[in-house]
Amino acid sequence: MARSKARKNAFYAQSGGVTAVINASACGVIETARKHKDRIGKVYAGRNGIIGALTEDLIDTSKESARDIAALRHTPAGAFGSCRYKLKSLEENRREYERLIEVFEAHNIGYFFYNGGGDSADTCLKVSQLSKKMGYPIQAIHVPKTVDNDLPITDNCPGFGSVAKYIAIATREASFDVASMAKTSTKIFVLEVMGRHAGWIAAAGGMAANEECDLPIVILFPEVPFDREKFLAAVDQKVAEYGYCSVVVSEGVRDENGKFLADQGLRDAFGHAQLGGVAPVIAQMIRDNLGHKYHWAVADYLQRAARHIASKTDVNQAYAMGKAAVEFALAGKNSVMPTIVRTSNRPYRWKVGEAPLSRVANREKMMPKGFISRDGFGITKRCRDYLAPLMAGEDYPPYGKDGLPKYVCLKNVPVPKKLPDFELK
Numbered sequence: 001m002a003r004s005k006a007r008k009n010a011f012y013a014q015s016g017g018v019t020a021v022i023n024a025s026a027c028g029v030i031e032t033a034r035k036h037k038d039r040i041g042k043v044y045a046g047r048n049g050i051i052g053a054l055t056e057d058l059i060d061t062s063k064e065s066a067r068d069i070a071a072l073r074h075t076p077a078g079a080f081g082s083c084r085y086k087l088k089s090l091e092e093n094r095r096e097y098e099r100l101i102e103v104f105e106a107h108n109i110g111y112f113f114y115n116g117g118g119d120s121a122d123t124c125l126k127v128s129q130l131s132k133k134m135g136y137p138i139q140a141i142h143v144p145k146t147v148d149n150d151l152p153i154t155d156n157c158p159g160f161g162s163v164a165k166y167i168a169i170a171t172r173e174a175s176f177d178v179a180s181m182a183k184t185s186t187k188i189f190v191l192e193v194m195g196r197h198a199g200w201i202a203a204a205g206g207m208a209a210n211e212e213c214d215l216p217i218v219i220l221f222p223e224v225p226f227d228r229e230k231f232l233a234a235v236d237q238k239v240a241e242y243g244y245c246s247v248v249v250s251e252g253v254r255d256e257n258g259k260f261l262a263d264q265g266l267r268d269a270f271g272h273a274q275l276g277g278v279a280p281v282i283a284q285m286i287r288d289n290l291g292h293k294y295h296w297a298v299a300d301y302l303q304r305a306a307r308h309i310a311s312k313t314d315v316n317q318a319y320a321m322g323k324a325a326v327e328f329a330l331a332g333k334n335s336v337m338p339t340i341v342r343t344s345n346r347p348y349r350w351k352v353g354e355a356p357l358s359r360v361a362n363r364e365k366m367m368p369k370g371f372i373s374r375d376g377f378g379i380t381k382r383c384r385d386y387l388a389p390l391m392a393g394e395d396y397p398p399y400g401k402d403g404l405p406k407y408v409c410l411k412n413v414p415v416p417k418k419l420p421d422f423e424l425k
Helices: 002-006 022-034 050-054 066-074 094-106 118-128 130-134 160-181 200-208 228-242 278-290 300-305 312-330 381-391
Strands: 008-014 040-046 058-060 109-116 139-144 188-193 217-220 245-250 294-298 336-344 349-356
Touching: 008 022, 008 050, 022 040, 022 066, 022 109, 022 312, 040 050, 050 058, 050 094, 066 312, 094 109, 094 130, 109 118, 109 312, 118 130, 118 139, 139 312, 160 188, 160 200, 160 245, 160 300, 160 312, 160 381, 188 200, 188 278, 200 217, 200 245, 200 381, 217 228, 228 245, 228 278, 245 278, 278 294, 312 336, 312 349, 312 381
Parallel strands: 008 040, 008 109, 109 139, 139 336, 188 245, 188 294, 217 245
Antiparallel strands: 040 058, 336 349
16 A cells, blocks of 8 residues: 555646647557556546646546557547646636645646647646645646647647648649639639648648649748738739649738738637638639639648548657656656657658757747748748658558548546535636
8 A cells, every 4th residue: 555655646638729649649648657557656637638637627547448548549639628728827826726736636646747739838837836836746747739830949749740741632632623623613722721820731731742743832821921912923823824723821821010811809718819711811812803713621620630641750759759758757857848859851760859848838939931932932842851751651540341430439437526616717
């Protein structure tokens, strides 16, 4: 019994927009923790992110079989539910931090693994400070994830490679379709992709074309102020040369005054502008000024849920980040994030690195200027060399007799509550 008490349990949760491979990171955390039962007790997952910790809504992952945990590696979305909820500072909301300590103490939790993007890194950083500010021993490790690929320090972010692969494939296939119809019908296809401030996902659309597959593609990046006349001229030139044109537009495209073209005046839980709807704006602009028939689509959740064509590189890196997070904690580290360090392009090689959360939280990594072509509507060779290995390889999920991928649905057995209810404010 003494040995059991000496072991601390771990808390794991998923935060922000989910991805095709975030569950692979969960798999990495849980499987690695299970290999160290002498030092880590149970892994409790927070139902719906940090909210699960605050409301004591915990999931006992020890109730899941090894087979089902392994199946997380090929299952998309967030198996335990995610959230968009940002902890305020200790000074602004001390009751939330006192509540976290109550829950952690009640369930003997000494390890905190938070899987998310920049805002999630901020939450993890604040939790890591509980040891110093409130005298509770907790090791908080951030597990990187974001389709936007905008976390600093790390070469790339788990979740991005698979989205890039999806967008590149979708752009290529749709371009083939438009080319087929352009003589007498549709000449323009507009695809709206995610990316509030950084154009990494939009850049992936440029990968649809290469020396062997010449396609007319115009990309609109958040990093490049939208110039209406210049854009229309670029599209008109592509149509004149090829007979059609595909446009990949980031949801975060802004005009010369810095206003989002798709800003509808709404805000999400983090206070960010609620975007979406720039594709029809761009498509109608083309129709009104150039007279071309168009079709448009919004990739939306499809781009980040497409586990069926995930990048093998992405899956491997997502798992490795979860595994490294546990190893960091066992090494006594706190307030850090495992990173991906690229050591070679040809052949592509990478290793696990480390970054302090103070240098990660609330910071965004934009597209380098050298990745965007001079005209502002395409990508450079440097960008292609960066993107290609992140999209490489296939890691197909198993398929059933019905022709559909077989994804796992966990039991998600709740941990019995020990504390009074807590109301979020």
